[in-house]
Amino acid sequence: MTWMAGLGFVLSAAALAGFRLAWARQDQARWAALALGIALVLATLWAWSMAAGAEVGIPLGITCLCLAGYLFVGANMEIRPARARRVTATPEERKPKxxxxxxxxxxxxxxxxxxxxxxxxxxxxxxxxxxxxxxxxxxxxxxxxxxxxxxxxxxxxxxxxxxxxxxxxxxxxxxxxxxxxxxxxxx
Amino acid sequence: MSRITQNQEAGSSFVRSMLAGHSALGIAFAALILLVCFSGTVAVFHEELLRWEEPDAPLVTNADDVVIQRTLDHIVAKAREDQALHEVTLRLPRAELPRLSAEYHDHDSGKEAHWYADADGNLTRPQVEGWTEFMRRHHYSFHGGSWGIYLVGISGVALLSLVMSGIISHPRIFRDAFSLRLGGSRRLQEADIHNRLSVWGLPFHIAISLSGAFLGLAGLVTLVLAYAAYNGDTEKAILAVLGPQATEDERPAPIPAVAPMLAQMWERAPDARPVFLHIDHVGTAGQMAMIAAHDPHQLAYTDRYRFDAAGKLIWVGGYDKGTVGMQTLAAMQPLHFGSFGGLPVKLAYGVLGIAICLVTSTGITIWLARRRDRGNPAPHWERVWAAIFWGQPIAFTVSALTALAAGWPPIPVFWASTLAVLALAALRWEAALLSFRLRLVTALLLVLLAVSHGLRWQGAGDPMMWWIDGALLLAAGAIGLTLAWQWKGGTALAQTGRA
Known part of the structure; x- marks a missing residue:
């Protein structure tokens, strides 16, 4: 059970890596990476279901994928130099009545x-x-x-x-x- | 005009309209959602906080049927002594909460008492209904009774609605799924944080908002559905979902023995571990006993086993293996509080809970930054939002400090602290400066809480207290790091509101 949970962690990271790859590519390979990411999401849910039973394993797998998503976004963080505030055009808001x-x-x-x-x-x-x-x-x-x-x-x-x-x-x-x-x- | 251009314009107008609705709803409910989400994030750890609050209570890791029976006999005797024997509840030790406690409650007189028992089932000391209980009830209802519960439920509906409109109004939300640009444009930075935390936390946001709205509105909705579907016979609806209840037969009767009831339960569910035992109308012919037991392979927190006055099993809830409806009902609470996978899931829920607080906060700061970008800043609202956001950790910490150190009631202290922080928004400090100072105060208060708690309870036996005190210091350190970062001017974070 423990190693299946470990596999669940690894697969969730791999799924996110697939999505990250799909996001970075502009060519046809992005669709293959996207499909791989989706397949790995399913594999993650399967591994967690094997580890803890489907009823508990699926929510566990989804929680794990959420956290993996945050980690990948954090790893992709880009710090930009501070920019002076200036008045810009922004989308119109509905006028309140x-x-x-x-x-x-x-x-x-x-x-x-x-x-x-x-x-x-x-x-x-x-x-x-x-x-x-x-x-x-x-x-x-x-x-x-x-x-x-x-x-x-x-x-x-x-x-x-x-x-x-x-x-x-x-x-x-x-x-x-x-x-x-x-x-x-x-x- | 070509058809493609027309479609693009229609799509753009639809998205703009959605975005306007999303903003309006967010602005209307942001403070309420923040209050509920922040308290919910803390409430996830209520079992650990209960141990932290009373680390000198006896640690009991296991209770067999003899110990349970002895605890039951003792609490019944206490209730008789107090002339308050109506219903009794025993909470049995679990990995998350290694405590054995017993309580009685009498509806008519309002008398009740909560006791801790030791590993032999002897009642050793009364349980303090202190800060943790305040915090838990604050999340359930803001201590506002049924109306408070409905208000929390409505905040769940609003959050669910924001999730729906948020997805539809951000067509690039998945295309930008990994972009996180800090610094540079303030609005872009806040939008990136808001959208990234939203999109990757989406399943969690749907789960907690739907289950929260369900749990909050369940009382009201069940009443209405029962009225319509059962011609006003709410008892029939309760019978269908919650099973048979105790009756008003007041003739004296012996209390059913624990061991045979447990044996009947284990016949049905050999892997289940009893979590609590409740007997209603104790010692009368109309009494009804219920054992709630947790099966580690099931999502449901517990399944319910009801026994008649003679201790014969007459009803099984089916929360584990019953109808789709019963399993759905049973899944709501574990999914909402993250109580389905031990401490690791609770920690994950803690991270995701903080994330949803940040999503709520950045929603408002985007709106404020947009106003600034348009040349129409709202500095007073920037200060108010900073005060609302940082007022929550400050008020929780102050109420815990005063409750633990001086025994002050947490409810007035919590609201007085919240209002006092809010009043600071009236000072004409820049929002970023106010936010900086409030963060500093939060960090100092957390350190004070951890140190004072550690010093007071240094001889207590529950190691959980050191983990929680350590976590408080860690949180203070994390806030301190953001302060140091901002002090050095490393980024352009924090011109308005939260950050």
Whole structure:
């Protein structure tokens, strides 16, 4: 087990070396290096799974790859001489408007929460899974969908469009959850 | 206009819009996310800190069924003496926390007590609910009850949303995956740190934000889902996920013996090691015992085994080998706190936790640097952000120092220190100077904490205290190095905010 864990470390470093090579090359060889890096990532996960079992080994392997990534970035660090500050052109920011800000907050916060809970309820009630799985997956989807709604609302330049998408998501979620019960006459 | 140009413009406009949304969300939630992430990074080591805080508590590496039974008998007797026998919990020794402790709690009277036991199961001394517990609860809820937990959960949603918008709004994020240019342009330097730490920590960021949001909002979401899916019958939902609970049958009954319950558990899971034993409604016909046990080959922190009033196994959680739902539920906590691979994984989570604090900080400093580059600087916000960032290690260290040295309550000390550091932003020091001084204070406080703790507990038996004191000195040394580097003017780091 110990040597398989050691192999996991070595393979994760090799995977990052593959990615580093792909990043540095501009020719066709970059695709081969990229493919090698991906293959070595899979090999890393396999080695860790052998060392600690798949359930613990895969998160261990992924954690190891994250740290290896930081090490490779650190090794590639470039120190430049200090440069005097000067006024430069930077990407334009969206001009803040109070009214739009309030609407976006309502969309990203309460409406996003309502929409995501709708999806969660739909899965918890209607997904073709066993009861416990339906409940837990439904509950897990709530923060995931809410985060998606939040990102969408704040990034979409058109407030009306994002309002319609969120409302549509909410309506769809509750409809999927409740309509079958209406047809059965249990609501 | 050609179609390619139109597509490029549309793409550029989309990215710009995404970037604007990413910035707005980041600015709105940065302080909250930083508070949660910093306390979370410290909370990863709560078991080690518990040992550090009370290094004189008895070290117990193993407890067999006889010792567990004896500890149970002693804590039940204590609870009876205190007229507070309602529920008892025994926390059994593990490699990460070689302590045997027992506690009782009575909902009606609010009475409770926590004790350490020795290797023979005798209760030796009360457990201090001190700084480590403060720090753990601070991360869970800011000591704000259910609303605090929801607030922490919402910060997880915001972080997850930032991860999503961050990936989409940085089309070059993978193409620049290895570039780290320090010095030169301030904005470029901060953007490089932000993007590199983000892209290589991405799986970790997704895991902790999703699991954190889930854990924070679980109470609320379960209530809503249970209301919808079970017509308001939340007990039925709890039964489906958490298994049968103790009932209100108050007739006296003997407490089930430990050994037969452990034997039934080991029949199902021979490799599992019991982590804690909990008995609810102790000594009544409605009592329910639960053993939580860890299998080293499973991601779940523990699986749960429930026993009826007679000590017969009636329910197994299935966290280890049950349904997809139960295994997903059980994976949330270990993935969030890095408790699935011993100390090496905790150390890795420590590094990744510091990285996410830096990602949060650089997000704000990029925005501040961009304002400066546009000729529209915000020096007050630069000072405020430096004070918020360095206020956290200072407040944690001051609260630990005063709690250990004088027994002061950590909550008011923590918030008073945070506000005091924030008040320094009102002084018209340049942000870089404020940041430099706050780092210096942090380093000095860390040294003071390590030295005073080492001197106070030099005769104590737990070697973990020396490791933690050493780590504190190491952290102080690392901060000192950055100060020396900046003092020598080696780089152009630190014109605004954090650095």
């Amino acid at each position: 109070f009214g739009r800000g309030v609407v976006r907050f309502i969309l990203a916060g309460p409406l996003g929460a309502v929409a995501s809970i709708g999806i969660g309820i739909a899965v918890a009630m209607q997904a073709p899974m066993v009861e416990q799985t339906r409940l837990v997956i439904g509950a897990t989807l709530v923060p995931l969908v809410w985060a998606g709604c939040m990102a969408w609302t704040l990034c979409d330049g058109r407030v009306i469009r994002s309002a319609m998408v969120l409302s549509g998501t909410a309506i769809a979620g509750y409809a999927v959850a409740l309509l079958p019960l209406l047809f059965k006459g249990t609501v």
